[in-house]
Amino acid sequence: MIPSILHYQNREEQALDLSEIVSRELQAALDTNGRATLAVPGGTTPGAFLTALSLARLDWSKVAVMLTDERFVPESSDRSNTRLLRETLLQNDAAAAKLLPFYAEADEPEDVMATLTAGIAEHLPPDVCVLGMGEDMHTASLFPGADRLSEALSPNAPPLLPMRAPGAPEPRLTLSAPVLRASGSLHILITGSGKQEALEKAMQDGPEEEAPIRAILNAPSAVTVHYAD
Ligand SMILES: O=C1O[C@H](COP(=O)(O)O)[C@@H](O)[C@H](O)[C@H]1O
Numbered sequence: 001m002i003p004s005i006l007h008y009q010n011r012e013e014q015a016l017d018l019s020e021i022v023s024r025e026l027q028a029a030l031d032t033n034g035r036a037t038l039a040v041p042g043g044t045t046p047g048a049f050l051t052a053l054s055l056a057r058l059d060w061s062k063v064a065v066m067l068t069d070e071r072f073v074p075e076s077s078d079r080s081n082t083r084l085l086r087e088t089l090l091q092n093d094a095a096a097a098k099l100l101p102f103y104a105e106a107d108e109p110e111d112v113m114a115t116l117t118a119g120i121a122e123h124l125p126p127d128v129c130v131l132g133m134g135e136d137m138h139t140a141s142l143f144p145g146a147d148r149l150s151e152a153l154s155p156n157a158p159p160l161l162p163m164r165a166p167g168a169p170e171p172r173l174t175l176s177a178p179v180l181r182a183s184g185s186l187h188i189l190i191t192g193s194g195k196q197e198a199l200e201k202a203m204q205d206g207p208e209e210e211a212p213i214r215a216i217l218n219a220p221s222a223v224t225v226h227y228a229d
Contacts, residue, residue: 042081050088129183141172
């Protein structure tokens with residue numbers, strides 16, 4: 001399926017418009033199911049969007065929030081995606097949302113995988129999923145060259161996997177491709193010309209292992225790319 005691509009005048013407009021779209025989709029899920037699940041990315045791009053979304057007038061007490069992926073670091077680290085969520089989305093009205101943890105203290109992610117997977121099981125697949133993308137065409141923590149990438153891209157992948165990749169300084173936990181692809185709606189949030197070029201490359205035919213974002217671009221659900229310079 002070819003994604004819809006929305007070009008915004010600037011990053012502020014991108015953050016506000018995407019937050020309105022996601023808010024509407026969450027409300028629709030609440031109307032239908034009485035609850036909703038939202039998956040959001042970490043990293044450097046989504047802060048303004050997450051803060052804008054925290055102001056949405058929703059019954060956040062019925063919304064479960066999870067990350068698309070996490071670095072295996074405690075919240076005291078400024079590399080923690082959970083910390084980003086607490087400082088941005090889980091403020092204002094959205095402070096009432098239920099955060100589904102993607103980190104627990106342990107030596108290795110494998111030690112806590114069963115517990116963290118059990119915590120998200122009843123909330124999958126997400127009703128709404130917003131993903132980031134790197135210039136290397138990774139999304140969530142599905143990195144080219146990562147140790148368990150083939151498994152995470154396969155249709156039978158478990159929902160949550162540990163992942164180690166050459167360019168990633170710490171181990172990761174990531175939602176797998178089949179769970180991400182099964183989301184009710186999919187949004188890709190990107191900024192800057194480097195990511196625009198990476199997206200154009202990923203939209204050409206080729207293996208998902210080389211450009212894991214292709215697993216999302218080819219998803220059966222509607223995919224919208226939100227781009228600003
Ligand atoms: O490491 C990560 O990278 C991607 C992209 O991050 P950005 O800093 O380029 O915005 C992000 O989507 C992912 O959630 C994060 O863990």
